[in-house]
Amino acid sequence: MKILLIVDSQPVFTGFIPSFEEACKELNAEMTFFIVDGDKSYEAQRIKLKNIICEENPNKLLCINDFCQNGNFLIDKEITQLTSCYIWFVDSMHLMKNFDYTLPFYSGISSFEPTDTTLSRKYNVPIQYVPVTAGKGLFCMNQTEEEKIYDVSFVGLVAGSKKRINVLNKIAEYCKLNNKKMICYGHFWHNSHWFQNIIGAFKFKRKYPILYSYVINKRISPKECASLYKRTKINLNIHIPQHSGFNCRTFEILGNENFELCDEQDNREIHFKNRKNIVFYHNADEAVRLLDYYLKHPEERKHIASEGAKFVNSKYKFVNSLKRVLDL
Structure with missing residues (x-):
């Protein structure tokens, strides 16, 4: 199984990468990473991401938080049609932008914040609570x-x-x-x-x-x-x-x-x-x-x-x- 992980370039997010690598080894899965630069336009990054998906053919794509620039979401409907896409919020969804456009495209939505599950009715999608726990190697x-x-x-x-x-x-x-x-x-x-x-x-x-x-x-x-x-x-x-x-x-x-x-x-x-x-x-x-x-x-x-x-x-x-x- 191949998993493509999408993370922001800030250290607070890239710090999760070793934990994902260890977990994938336990699952006998291959994981690759796409690092998003929030200071650059999403247009070129989206094209690059689509090319990677077409070349590597991952079974699942996992986003750590959603990525939005002035209403422009990195993960669009076309990407979600290329592979099964999942999202794991490690910040509360209540503090972020409106998700009416993107959430229905995901195959699975999880959040570390228990109260985010109450947004299921608002967006008409299932949202599960999954805590972000500790990576084995370091912690x-x-x-x-x-x-x-x-x-x-x-x-x-x-x-x-x-x-x-x-x-x-x-x-x-x-x-x-x-x-x-x-x-x-x-x-x-x-x-x-x-x-x-x-x-x-x-x-x-x-x-x-x-x-x-x-x-x-x-x-x-x-x-x-x-x-x-x-x-x-x-x-x-x-x-x-x-x-x-x-x-x-x-x-x-x-x-x-x-x-x-x-x-x-x-x-x-x-x-x-x-x-x-x-x-x-x-x-x-x-x-x-x-x-x-x-x-x-x-x-x-x-x-x-x-x-x-x-x-x-x-x-x-x-x-x-x-x-x-x-x-x-």
Whole structure:
């Protein structure tokens, strides 16, 4: 079987490629990739994609999110007539454009966001919930104990997220007061230009002086993420308010037997057990209290981390998610 994967060129999306490659090997399937450049016109890219489909004759085409430029969709009706096309939304459909034109052409539609399934009636197409789980090689096979360098860490996009800033700032204040080691990687302020970076850092430091001392304003690779999780006592997960389901980081942290402190999401589909295989908090103050408790109870923390790994690695393998998305 041949599968053609369509992904955006941004690192947050190309970072999924190793997980897809591993899953395809488990399925004895051949996977090729088409990387979409969002800064360039879709017209030429669509022609190139059609030529690839005609030359390689894939059995299935899988899009990670839809691709639209000013109402111009990359995947048109002609492409969906060349091969069976599937789509897996890793951002909420509620935050995207109108899909009246494209969705009926797909053979299968999946989303990592549970509330997206309610759009089935609006677009008159079936939409299934499929979480984006963790790739095996990086996030599910290193359960050896490593030296914990940090007491707490966070990785993610923070700029523009009041919720994430609020939680991280509270925890930073706790860490400073209690002499704990904290580190945060991600996009905290704009830094595409050197002057923009200077101004952004200055404004952030002035507004959040304590949190600033724990921030490294850069994105890190999936491999670096996996290493950081292993070297952290408590890995913090903070979802954005627009999502009700669990993000892929939820599974990436747990897979290698790491302890996760996570804001509780819609748990009706996943069935995590609070304080058994993950620990949930509901506001910044509770996050601080739980952080303090589990830093003082390492054996309990280690047991929960172990149970978390068993849970996600037995029930939520990436290859199983891919099978559901592609109707295999």
